[in-house]
Amino acid sequence: MLRLADVVVRYRMAREKPRTLQEYLIHRLRGGTIAYEELLALRGVSMEVEKGETFGIIGPNGAGKSTLLKVIAGVIKPTRGTVDVRGRVAPLIGLGAGFDPELTGLENTYLNASILGRSRKEIEARLPAIVEFAELGEFIHSPLRTYSSGTVVRLAFAIATEVEPDILLIDEVLAVGDEHFKAKCQKRLLGFKARGTAMVLVSHAMPEVRRLCDRVLWLDHGAPRMCGDPGSVVAAYIEATREASDGDRRS
């Protein structure tokens, strides 16, 4: 379904970044050169996710988890290595990013669906199910700005998952919404899993990772530190985090 081989993401960032043309020109006119810094966001990550498998990615902040997800989503091109994605990817990241508050729920549904690469026909057939999942009823014809934030997320989640994806990318998505919504999402995700959708989950919630994932990758400074069954990887990760914070306290 999904195979990454030795993926490296390296990019240059100006050390003192001139953020304006004015600064840039002044800097250049004074004969200054721009010092670039090489940033290695991912250093040789390989992973493979099979059909129906749930793959967890854990690690401290800045370890490259989101970058890895963006590589899989196709937003970032790897500097080296290969990314082989078979099937339709649905990113459950930044839910509702393409929504416009002035448009109705229905208009937003069509817009959002086309952002995700779904055709109008496809989405039209699924409309009743989307409205039902989002618990919108007649409100689908009201402007989005009148919705509660919970409803917006429900609608976005419904659009992204209604047309069955082959690979689902999840970045802390279950952290939003109330208990009722979380339960609903989890139920749907488990249904996907049963039907063969591969899932890649980035999370800081270790109990969730342990419960949902079949395999877990622990990233540290962009490099894979450990990969394997959730029980042992999560245990090792928690152990290392505790040692690190103990060390901080001692010093």
Next chain:
Amino acid sequence: MVAALAEVADIVRHRELLRNLVIRDIKVRYKRSVLGFVWVMLNPTLTMLVLSVVFAELFRVTLKDYTPYVLSGLVLWLFFAQSTSVALKAFVGNRPLITTVALPKAVFPLSVVLSALVNLLLSSIPLFGLLAVIGVPVSRHVLMLPVAIFELFVFACGVGLTLSTLTVFFQDMMYIYDVFLLAWMYLTPIFYPVSIIPERFRWLVRINPMIHYLNAFRASVYMESPTLGADLWYGLVWAVIALVIGWALYHRYKDRIVYYL
């Protein structure tokens, strides 16, 4: 070359998104006003009324058919100014989408120019209405009108791509372009005839691409102009130059945009 074609194919694949973005722009623009679409046509008409009073009565600009002169200039300039200054924010404004979904990013500035084009076509209606009311005959070169508009559309796409890409890296582009656009507007004969420009500033007229689009537009709407053919050729050359620069810049930096947003 192959990579550029692949990007174009990707945009074509996302044509439904492009269409939805254009529809969104138009709907959002007029949704909350009671008059709705009427505004598109009313806006340039009212501005023209003000300008023809100010320039024709107060400054005593003497020019045959001054009212259609101003209105046509205004309609065309507004298309260019609006499309490029909105396209400038196309990448920075769509940051949440660009950083999460794999899309050919060029659809964002492109959709902005396309929706401005719809506006231009709508606001051409009162222009022709006005010609009928004041009894100025439509030009016999009216068939060249789509050509003139298409050339300016391509030119605006090129400028829009350039600006939207630069704005990702230089945040002050917006302010620079605002001032630039203001100067450009005054250097373009929208409200005044070219003849009032002093001889020593004529070179500014010659290097201004907008003049050719404006001349061609006016000539194919109502004005007699011996230079229509030349203007269309110059317009084509400028459009190709703008598109090549814009596309090259976009293509070179498109994979790096995501790091800077």
